[in-house]
Amino acid sequence: MTTESDPRGGQLFAALPVQDAPAMDRLRGRLADRAQREGILDVAYRTLETPVGTLLLAATAQGLVRVAYAVQDHDAVLRQLAESISPRVLAAPARLDETSRQLEAYFAGRRTRFDLPLDWRLSKGFRREVLRCLGEIGYGHTESYAQVAAAAGSPRAVRAVGSACATNPLPVVVPCHRVVRSDGAAGGYAGGADAKRALLALERARAGGDR
Numbered sequence: 513m514t515t516e517s518d519p520r521g522g523q524l525f526a527a528l529p530v531q532d533a534p535a536m537d538r539l540r541g542r543l544a545d546r547a548q549r550e551g552i553l554d555v556a557y558r559t560l561e562t563p564v565g566t567l568l569l570a571a572t573a574q575g576l577v578r579v580a581y582a583v584q585d586h587d588a589v590l591r592q593l594a595e596s597i598s599p600r601v602l603a604a605p606a607r608l609d610e611t612s613r614q615l616e617a618y619f620a621g622r623r624t625r626f627d628l629p630l631d632w633r634l635s636k637g638f639r640r641e642v643l644r645c646l647g648e649i650g651y652g653h654t655e656s657y658a659q660v661a662a663a664a665g666s667p668r669a670v671r672a673v674g675s676a677c678a679t680n681p682l683p684v685v686v687p688c689h690r691v692v693r694s695d696g697a698a699g700g701y702a703g704g705a706d707a708k709r710a711l712l713a714l715e716r717a718r719a720g721g722d723r
Contacts, residue, residue, distance in 0.1 A: 553602050553604060554572060554573075554598035554600040554601070555570055555572055555593050555594075555597055555600065555601040555602070556572075556602060556605075556607040556608060557569060557570040557571075557578075557590065557593075557601065557602070557604070557608070558603060558604070558608045558612070560608075560612050560615060562615065562616075562619050563619050563710060563714075564619075564703060564706075564707040564710050564711065565581055565582045565583075565703070565707065566582045567579055567580065567581065567582075567615070567684070568581075568582075568589055568590075569611050569612065569615075570589075570590075570593055570601075570608075571607055571608055571611065571631070572597065572631045572633075574629065574630075574631040574633075575628065575629030575631040576608075576611055576628050576629065576630050576631065576682060576685060577593070577597070577630075577633065577634060577681065578634065578681050578682065579681070579682050579683050579684055579685055580683075581683070581702060581704070581707065583702075583703060583704055584702060584703075596634065597633070610628065611628055611685075614626050614628060615684065615685075618684070619714070621714065621718040624651035624652075624715075624718075625651065626685050628685065630682060630685070630686070632644075634681040635676070635680075635681060638664065638669065638676070639672070639675065639679065642660060642664045642672070642673050642676035643680055643682070643686050643688070645660055645663045645664050646660070646677075646680075646686050646688055646690065646691065647687070648663065649687060649690040649691070651715050651719055652715040652718070652719025653690065653719075654690045654691065654692045654712070655690065655691060655692075656692060656693065656694045657670045657673045657674050657677075657691055657692075657693065657699070658673075658694055660673045660691055661673045673691070674699075674700070676688075677691050677700075677701075679702075680702065683702055683703060684711065687711075688702075689701060689703075689707075689708045689711040689712060690712070690715075698712065
């Protein structure tokens with residue numbers, strides 16, 4: 513602000529640097545490194561651009577704990593992580609480098625199976641059992657909700673399987689998109705119908721062996 517006592521004030525403020533994105537990234541990186549060294553980084557997160565939109569990735573010391581689509585509201589997801597796991601949540605992309613590499617390879621058709629440590633704490637009871645069964649559905653294949661219910665040991669729990677898929681905290685990595693209706697219709701999906709169809713089309717086009 514220019515004042516009578518300092519007519520150069522406007523020039524002085526104009527000389528201040530505008531926000532420097534690379535510098536801010538370096539600062540965040542240093543903060544994340546320090547938080548991790550001091551044991552106060554409980555949940556690290558980053559975002560990743562993919563063919564199905566921007567994914568939020570979050571991990572604890574135990575492993576990947578959350579994958580969320582933009583339509584699920586990333587800010588709301590971060591608040592939920594702060595409430596359900598720890599308020600010590602920080603952008604720390606480096607901790608999720610391997611997750612990002614594997615997801616990029618998947619979307620490029622170079623990977624058909626994920627090899628990542630997973631933190632299952634956001635799923636409980638039967639829902640967790642259902643999600644663990646989903647990894648057995650082969651790349652490029654689908655199973656019905658009824659088939660997954662049977663595989664999870666409760667053939668009549670078809671609705672519970674649907675609920676488990678709808679609340680899957682690790683979509684894409686834990687492939688709930690491979691669960692469809694008995695009539696072959698895609699069914700619902702947390703990332704939206706278009707995202708589910710895109711994932712199924714990607715896998716069907718490139719099916720032909722695991723990596």
